[in-house]
Amino acid sequence: MELQDGRDKFIQSWGTLGSNWGINRTMAQIHALLLIAPEPLCAMDIKEKLTISMGNTNMNIRQLMDWGLVYKKLKSGERKEFFVAEKDMWEVIKKIVIQRKKKELEPVLKILDEISAVDGHCHDSDEFCKVIKDIKLFSNKADSLLDTLIKADSNWFTKSFINMIK
Amino acid sequence: MELQDGRDKFIQSWGTLGSNWGINRTMAQIHALLLIAPEPLCAMDIKEKLTISMGNTNMNIRQLMDWGLVYKKLKSGERKEFFVAEKDMWEVIKKIVIQRKKKELEPVLKILDEISAVDGHCHDSDEFCKVIKDIKLFSNKADSLLDTLIKADSNWFTKSFINMIK
DNA sequence: AGTAACTTTCAGTAACTTTTGAAAGTAAAA
DNA sequence: TTTTACTTTCAAAAGTTACTGAAAGTTACT
Incomplete structure (x- = not known):
């Protein structure tokens, strides 16, 4: 070509x-x-x-x-x-991650907080609250993970990546 | 509420x-x-x-x-x-990751492969190829990382996550 | 086979997003 | 201060995606 x-x-x-x-x-x-x-x-x-x-x-x-x-x-x-x-690809990725986090993850965290205010009195509300709690758990994890990524340097990504798959 | x-x-x-x-x-x-x-x-x-x-x-x-x-x-x-x-949130996340990978990452890998066929003869094409190579590097990493995630269990995620941020 | 209960398809329409181009805005140079 | 070279805004047009409702298809009971 x-x-x-x-x-x-x-x-x-x-x-x-x-x-x-x-x-x-x-x-x-x-x-x-x-x-x-x-x-x-x-x-x-x-x-x-x-x-x-x-x-x-x-x-x-x-x-x-x-x-x-x-x-x-x-x-x-x-x-x-x-x-x-910006030609540094690691920077490019971080910039994109920042925007996607803002658009996709942060609104979720906000809504979950609002919904967590549901009173947990009966069996049904316990079930509902469990679903919300589970989603919250993973969202918070994803949030911290992405924050770490955003602050990290390219090298860290490679290193952690190796740790992760082994 | x-x-x-x-x-x-x-x-x-x-x-x-x-x-x-x-x-x-x-x-x-x-x-x-x-x-x-x-x-x-x-x-x-x-x-x-x-x-x-x-x-x-x-x-x-x-x-x-x-x-x-x-x-x-x-x-x-x-x-x-x-x-x-499906009520298991870790399963839910994995299912969503599979779909997003298919939609967002796989087409990128495909295109990059096609473009990598550019002949690298002059200074300008070296520069072009470098950009493509860099993108490819990160895309491939993301690809393997997501594959690992898709195969992993919920526990692995928590564990690796702790490793990653420390 | 006939009918009733439910599911799927699809052409047309509605809602939303992106793009255009002309007009308004800005600031350096004459 | 006027002109000129450029940048920004915005209402309307084009393009895209999602939704509806009616008709066709399927299945399973009589």
Whole structure:
């Protein structure tokens, strides 16, 4: 496969995969484009390479910056803004984990706390409370595990991983 | 909070949370309803409790069974089918992990393999290949880690977890 | 075989999400 | 201060996904 084909395929595929991940297609494509771009790109470059609208380009660059996956990079002598992607994959993973935890796990913890306030007086409520308690147990574990991961370095991941499977 | 309020809140919330998880609202609500149901329920019970259509009920029960989160339970003397949820939370988590791995991770591995066929001849392609290689490294690790998790028992999770954070 | 009880399918519709493009906003340069 | 080069916003359009209801299919009792 030729380099350019590989790049195109990566950008297209990343977009499709993104949707399976709850990330919108354009956001994932911009991320892919910047990840493999040898030079910083400006909004116009991105708009043209992906043939998308300005508004779409801007919104998604902004969101990638909010996630910490893309940074602004000013070139001296140039007025417009350029963008680069975070290239350290371990950082990328951590940034994504932070967002997914926020979106997927934290609301669960919040709801479970609210529901735990159910009075446990009869047999039926004991059963209900047990289900909630079990879910809470695993959610809390997952929460601490992810917190540890977010603080850890790449090396730790490899090491713990080896411990885990042996 | 009263028991019935707690149940209603759980079902409603689980539906909302489901959508943040890439699971559709109805599927999540049916799952919640069955999780806390003291008795097996039939399709009609579910349809009525959630005030949704037959078709919707049927499709989502089916998908929950495909995922292994809900089982058919025949009552002797009754012709219609009843359903119960898997109540062991560790099993529930594993079943969900299996599905998410299939949807989110496996397509990534597939694409990366295809892209790895890019010829590495010049400086630019080296850079491109490095990005792909890095992603592949972490994806493969995540893949094995999840495989281990899927095979493990609940106890292992707790133990490894303690090892991991210390 | 006929009928009744229940389950499944599917085309059309509704609800939600993403994208566009034009207009408004901002700030450096003339 | 005006122009110019760029960025941001937002309402409407396009695209996507979920839901309904009616019709077709299945099974099991008479």
